[in-house]
Amino acid sequence: xxHPNPRYVSRLxxxxxxxxxxxxxxxxxxxxxxxRAKPALYFGGKFRIIDxxxxxxxxxxxxxxxxxxxxxxxxxxxxxxxxWSHFKRELGEYVEVLPASQRNSPNWYQGTADALYQNIDIxxxxxxxxxxxxxxxxxxxxxxxxxxxxxxxxxxxLTVSCIETPIEEAAGAFGVMxxxxxxxxxxxxxxxxxxxxxxxxxxxxxxxxxxxxxxxxFLLDLLxxxxxxxxxxxxxxKDIIPSIxxxxxxxxxxxxxxDGERAYWxxxxxxxxxxxxxxxxxxPVPALNLYDSSWPIWTYQTQLPPAKFVFNDDDRxxxxxxxxxxxxxxxxxxxxxxxxxxxxxxxxxxxxIEESVILPExxxxxxxxxxxxxxxxxxxxxxxxxxxxxxxxxRANGFRVTKKGVVLVTPxxxxxxxxxx
Numbered sequence: 415x416x417h418p419n420p421r422y423v424s425r426l427x428x429x430x431x432x433x434x435x436x437x438x439x440x441x442x443x444x445x446x447x448x449x450r451a452k453p454a455l456y457f458g459g460k461f462r463i464i465d466x467x468x469x470x471x472x473x474x475x476x477x478x479x480x481x482x483x484x485x486x487x488x489x490x491x492x493x494x495x496x497x498w499s500h501f502k503r504e505l506g507e508y509v510e511v512l513p514a515s516q517r518n519s520p521n522w523y524q525g526t527a528d529a530l531y532q533n534i535d536i537x538x539x540x541x542x543x544x545x546x547x548x549x550x551x552x553x554x555x556x557x558x559x560x561x562x563x564x565x566x567x568x569x570x571x572l573t574v575s576c577i578e579t580p581i582e583e584a585a586g587a588f589g590v591m592x593x594x595x596x597x598x599x600x601x602x603x604x605x606x607x608x609x610x611x612x613x614x615x616x617x618x619x620x621x622x623x624x625x626x627x628x629x630x631x632f633l634l635d636l637l638x639x640x641x642x643x644x645x646x647x648x649x650x651x652k653d654i655i656p657s658i659x660x661x662x663x664x665x666x667x668x669x670x671x672x673d674g675e676r677a678y679w680x681x682x683x684x685x686x687x688x689x690x691x692x693x694x695x696x697x698p699v700p701a702l703n704l705y706d707s708s709w710p711i712w713t714y715q716t717q718l719p720p721a722k723f724v725f726n727d728d729d730r731x732x733x734x735x736x737x738x739x740x741x742x743x744x745x746x747x748x749x750x751x752x753x754x755x756x757x758x759x760x761x762x763x764x765x766x767i768e769e770s771v772i773l774p775e776x777x778x779x780x781x782x783x784x785x786x787x788x789x790x791x792x793x794x795x796x797x798x799x800x801x802x803x804x805x806x807x808x809r810a811n812g813f814r815v816t817k818k819g820v821v822l823v824t825p826x827x828x829x830x831x832x833x834x835x
Contacts, residue, residue, distance in 0.1 A: 423559040427475035427562060428475070428477075430478070431476075431545050431546070432476045432479045432546040432558070433479075433482060433533075433547050433548065434464070434467050434471075434481045434549075435482050435529060435550050436464055437451065437484030437487070437514065438451060438453070438550075439451065442683050442685075443683065443685060444685065444814055445814060445822060446688070449489070450486055450489045451484075451489075451490050454490035454493060455688070456791070457553060457692065458695050458711075458738075458754075459695065459754055459756055460715050460741075461713045462713065463550070463553065463682065464481070464493070464550050465712060466552065466554060466555070468712065469709075469712045470555060473555075474556075474559045476546065477506070478508060480536065481494055481509065481550065482512045483512070484514040491513070494511055495511070497712075497713055498712075512533050516532070518532045518534060518641075524647075525648035526651070527640050527653065527654050528649075531637040531638070531641045534634060534637055538634060542630055543630055544562060544566075544629060547626040547628065547650070551683065552623065552681055552682070553679070553680040553702065554623075554678055555711070561625075561627060561667045561669075562627060564667050565627045565665075565667070568663070568665050569663060570629075570663050571632045571662045571663045572627070572629075572655070572658070572664045573664075574599065574625075574655065574666050575623040575625035575627075575667050576623060577620075577623055577676065577679050578612060578618045578620060578676055580618060581619050584609045584619050584621045585606065585607055586605050587605060588609075589604050589621065589622035590622070591619075591620040591621075593613070593620060596665075597665055597666045604651045609621075620668070622651065623669060623679060626650065627667075632662075636658065640654055678701045678702045680694075685788065685820055686816050689786075689820045695738060698736075715741070715757065721740065721742070721743040721745070723745045724745070724746050724747065725747035727747075729764075732745040732746055734749075734750035734751075737754065739755045740755055740756050740774075741757050742757045743759045744759075744760050744761070746760070746761060747764060747765075749766050749767065751767065752768060753769060753770045754772070756774040756791075758774050759772050759776045760776070760778065762777075762778060762797075763780050763781075764780050765782045765783070768785045769786045770789065771787070771789070773789060773793075774791050776790075776792065776794075777795065778795045779794070779798075780797045782797065783801070784801045785802035786802045786819055786821065787801050787822070789801075790822070790823060790824040792825055792830070792832070794825075802819075802821045805819060811827070812827045
């Protein structure tokens, strides 16, 4: 939803600092994050997850951004340095990496609030009037300027971005708000077993998206108080927000499309969720439009030749249907059906790939059959290997099989060299 006064919003965004929390491992992704932080994980054929909040900042007019990193951040930092270093600091714009460096504590980042506290001098030095705190591991497109205008017009000290979510989906998974008729937050429950429904709809609750807007001085006071509080986990959801809502102006901002319908937002924190969200991208009309020139998702990608499909014999035809195939891929006499291939994938003759997510630099040799799988970067699938057709055999091969039957294959599982090249 757009604000009717764009110039008013642009003045607010220029007075805003965005801080993206990108230090998490994403443990529910298991071996897929053994070598990379969750925000560095590939998504949608050519992007990284971190590209979505970064692109939202740029498209919203917020051009002072800090990315807080910690867990196995090398590929994430490299991606930001190469792909997001073109901002002009002399014009007051930048994307900075803020690694855990014990600036104000002898510890590494101990929680989301502690991550900000350890950079409190940087926040103060920015001179920003507002601070947008963003989760670095969700897939969505959002104009933060609209939320910022809501924050200012409602004279909020803290605004929490929320999305209406089915109660059974939110239970035990998301922070949930209890609100009044004006969307003022009355209670914040961290991953409750029985979420409170929104007023007037017993099937939906209001789940936190992990995005917050603070008045800067209010935030600095909260961080300073929390840093010395005994027993605190130094976390926004567990500690800070529940402790301040009764005595401060804390409101929920409902994230919706312009037509009032639920907007697209995905937490790809499990292997099943990651696979499903990527599969959504290949739908004829996907829920998230990556082809929207008015709200582009920016990234860095290696300069590669176009995808190539060769051989057209009856028993050896290289083709892809209902799929996305990125640059540098060569499909040599293999069949790609309802799948998503990242860059530099090689598929050899007589191979059959169905409903799968193939990460960069994978090689799939002759006569391999792959179905409902996630193949990690640099895997070399041996000739004739079958993946995704027999769960017991997949487990016997050392692969991980999810509750929904999606198979994860990494180089280590194939006794190949893993990790970054």
